[in-house]
Amino acid sequence: MTEYVIRFLVGGAVVSAFAMLGDVLRPKRFAGLFGAAPSVALATLGIAIYQHGQAYAASQSLSMMAGTVALAVYSIVVCQLLIRARMRALSATLLSIVVWSAAAFGLWSLAGGPG
Incomplete structure (x- = not known):
């Protein structure tokens, strides 16, 4: 239970600090x-x-970085399917989950896997 309280407090403090930083920077989309x-x-x-x-x-942190790259790949594929292939959003996202899975688990295994 104590771990959750610590996560809540530390996470809230860091979120607030980054929100203030985002409020100071331009454009506001970065907030x-x-x-x-x-x-x-x-x-x-x-x-x-x-x-x-x-x-x-x-x-x-290596797992987090692999997940970030996989999310970027997923986002690019979804955008390409929506714009170039003119697919519907549901179809594009469902199809791209396969791409995300391959990228995430491939990068995760390169980063050291489960341990």
Whole structure:
């Protein structure tokens, strides 16, 4: 239970800090980017370092980077299917999940896999 409280407090503080940073920067579209993923990732890595050590946190950060690249690949494929192939959104996203899975698990295995 204590871990969840710590995650909540640290995550909330980091989200607030990134939201303030996003509010200062231009264009305002970046506020959402700075408020979400980086803050959650930093809070998670901070807790991982505290509880499991630096080696564990390093492997978690590699997994996060692999997931980021896989999401970028997924997003590009979805956009291409929507714009060039003129597919419907549901079809494009469902088809692209296969691409995301291949990219995510391929990169994850290159990054060191499950351990």
